[in-house]
Amino acid sequence: MFHGKMKALTFSYDDGVFQDRRLLKIFNKYGLKGTFNLNSDMLGSATAFFFGGMTIPRVVPRASEIAEIYKGHEVAAHTLTHAMLPKLADEDVIREVENDRRALSEIVGYDVVGLAYPNGGQNYDQRVIDLLKEHTGIRYARTLVSSNSFDLQTENLLEYRPTVYHNCGWDNLFRLAHEFVELKPDTPKLFYIWGHSYEFDRGDSWEKMEELCSILAEKDDIFYGTNREVLLGE
Ligand SMILES: [Zn+2]
Numbered sequence: 001m002f003h004g005k006m007k008a009l010t011f012s013y014d015d016g017v018f019q020d021r022r023l024l025k026i027f028n029k030y031g032l033k034g035t036f037n038l039n040s041d042m043l044g045s046a047t048a049f050f051f052g053g054m055t056i057p058r059v060v061p062r063a064s065e066i067a068e069i070y071k072g073h074e075v076a077a078h079t080l081t082h083a084m085l086p087k088l089a090d091e092d093v094i095r096e097v098e099n100d101r102r103a104l105s106e107i108v109g110y111d112v113v114g115l116a117y118p119n120g121g122q123n124y125d126q127r128v129i130d131l132l133k134e135h136t137g138i139r140y141a142r143t144l145v146s147s148n149s150f151d152l153q154t155e156n157l158l159e160y161r162p163t164v165y166h167n168c169g170w171d172n173l174f175r176l177a178h179e180f181v182e183l184k185p186d187t188p189k190l191f192y193i194w195g196h197s198y199e200f201d202r203g204d205s206w207e208k209m210e211e212l213c214s215i216l217a218e219k220d221d222i223f224y225g226t227n228r229e230v231l232l233g234e
Helices: 020-030 063-069 090-108 126-135 170-182 197-201 205-216 227-232
Strands: 007-014 034-038 046-051 054-059 074-077 114-116 140-142 189-195 222-224
Touching (some): 007 020, 020 197, 020 205, 034 114, 034 227, 063 090, 074 227, 090 126, 114 227, 170 205, 197 205
Parallel strands (some): 007 034, 007 222, 034 074, 114 140
């Protein structure tokens, strides 16, 4: 149960780009909560990358701006340099994750305990999980694998499967949102959406995202929490 409620909604957004501010405005307007996964060695950087046929600027706020931007939400780790963890030696896996976690903890003023595995494809494996368990303060980690389900995963929190990636098609997302709002479950159910806020710069995605948030907002039987609040209950 989530603070006495059977349903919870959470969001997870990666890379800490400047578009997060616009997304946070929407979340704050509708009383929604999210977790933002940041690369502490990339704070203050400005680069660009190619995505979906477009060159996307990747502008990351400075460390001194982070606490204020993400106030009321959760900051979690995404490794120091957006590293492909399974390709690294043990000590580098630990350094990429634990040093990011510690640097972010210092910046936001609380103990960071979450992680989203960076990059696509096979971006984690059992060795990485075991290293996180034994050598870092990470207590949950989000994968890229969609569960397409509202069932709450209570085990193996270092390979948490979100419900959907927001890029799964707006029709699909709206269908899931209506289904979740109508649901009257007798076991805890979680709707967990993840993505990158720069992806909303394409087409009318910002308007669609706001519409999605408005459908899910202000429901008495839904708890709106960060990843940490819904997965760890704290
Ligand atoms: Zn990323």
